[in-house]
Amino acid sequence: xxxxxxxxxxxTYELTSPVPGMQIENVAIHASDRDIYGILKSxxxxxxxxxxxxxxxxxxxxxxxxxxxxxxxxxxxxxxxxSMLLSYSDYPAQGNxxxxxxxxxxxxxxFLSQIGYERIIIxxxxxxxxxxxxxxxxxxxxxxxxxxxSQTLGxxxxxxxxxxxxxIIHGLADQTLGPHCGExxxxxxxxxxxxxxxxxxxxxxWDRRDILEPLLIDWISTHMA
Amino acid sequence: MPTIVVTPPEPKVRMAFMDALETERIDYDRHTxxxxxxxxxxxxxxxxxxxxxxxxxxxxxxxxxxx
Numbered sequence: 001x002x003x004x005x006x007x008x009x010x011x012t013y014e015l016t017s018p019v020p021g022m023q024i025e026n027v028a029i030h031a032s033d034r035d036i037y038g039i040l041k042s043x044x045x046x047x048x049x050x051x052x053x054x055x056x057x058x059x060x061x062x063x064x065x066x067x068x069x070x071x072x073x074x075x076x077x078x079x080x081x082x083s084m085l086l087s088y089s090d091y092p093a094q095g096n097x098x099x100x101x102x103x104x105x106x107x108x109x110x111f112l113s114q115i116g117y118e119r120i121i122i123x124x125x126x127x128x129x130x131x132x133x134x135x136x137x138x139x140x141x142x143x144x145x146x147x148x149x150s151q152t153l154g155x156x157x158x159x160x161x162x163x164x165x166x167x168i169i170h171g172l173a174d175q176t177l178g179p180h181c182g183e184x185x186x187x188x189x190x191x192x193x194x195x196x197x198x199x200x201x202x203x204x205x206w207d208r209r210d211i212l213e214p215l216l217i218d219w220i221s222t223h224m225a
Numbered sequence: 226m227p228t229i230v231v232t233p234p235e236p237k238v239r240m241a242f243m244d245a246l247e248t249e250r251i252d253y254d255r256h257t258x259x260x261x262x263x264x265x266x267x268x269x270x271x272x273x274x275x276x277x278x279x280x281x282x283x284x285x286x287x288x289x290x291x292x
Contacts, residue, residue, distance in 0.1 A: 172236055178257060179236075180233075180255050180256065180257050183233070183239060183243070183255040184254075184255040186240065186243060187243055187253065187254070187255050194240070195239065195240040195243075197236040197237075197239060199236070
C-alpha cells in the first residue's frame with residue numbers, strides 16, 4: 001500500500017506500508033538537496049514520538065538496525081508512543097559528517113511536525129549522540145534528549161537543550177568512547193539532566209539490556225506522560 | 226588558585242559529585258585521567274569537605290599545563 005507523495009513547505013514525503021494493516025511504514029523524505037529514509041512505527045493519535053537518529057545503517061551487504069531502537073520502539077508502541085527510525089542520507093558514503101547528519105535529523109523533525117507530531121524525544125547513540133544534541137536545539141517540538149555512549153565532539157552546546165531534560169547514558173566498560181565522555185557532556189549540560197553509568201556495559205550498551213531497556217522505557221514514558 | 230587532579234569517585238556518586246561542584250560553583254573539567262578541579266582560595270574549606278564526603282583520591286596538584 002502506498003500513499004501518494006505529499007507536499008508541505010519545502011519537504012515532500014512518501015509513506016509506504018510494506019504489509020497492509022501493520023503499524024510500520026517506510027518513509028522517504030525528499031528535501032531540496034537530499035533524500036532521507038526511515039521507518040515509522042505509529043499507533044493511535046499522532047502526538048508523541050521518539051526519533052532514533054541514525055538507528056538504521058546501510059551497508060553493502062544490506063541494512064542493519066539498532067537493536068536498542070528496534071526493541072524499545074516496539075515496547076513503547078504499546079503505550080501509544082510512536083517511533084521514527086532514521087537512516088542518514090548517503091551513509092556511509094559521506095562517513096560521519098556531523099553537519100550533514102544534523103541537517104538530515106532537522107529535516108526529519110520538520111517532517112514529523114508536518115504530519116502532526118507535537119512532542120518529540122530524540123535518541124542518539126555514539127556519533128548520533130552529538131547529532132541528537134545539536135538537532136534538538138533547532139526545534140521546539142523536542143521535549144527531551146537521550147544520548148547513548150555519545151562522543152563529545154559536537155556535543156559542547158548541550159546546555160542549550162535546557163530547560164528540556166537530557167538523559168546521558170554511558171557504559172563503564174566502553175573501550176571506544178570511555179565513560180569520561182558521558183561525564184564531560186553531563187558537566188556541560190544544564191539542569192534538568194541525568195547521568196547513568198552502567199556497570200559492565202560496552203560501547204554497544206545492549207550487552208546490559210537488562211538495565212538499558214527498562215531505563216529507556218521508564219524515562220521516555222515518564223517524560224511523555 | 227590551585228588546580229587539583231582527582232580520581233573519579235565511585236560511579237554511583239559521580240553525578241552527585243558533579244552536582245555538588247556546580248552547587249558550590251567550583252570549576253572543573255572531566256578528562257581521561259580524572260577530574261581537574263580549579264579551586265579558588267575561598268573554596269578550600271568547601272573543597273576539603275567534598276574530598277571527605279566523596280572519598281576523593283588526589284592524584285596531583287598544579288600539574289603541568291598541556292597545550
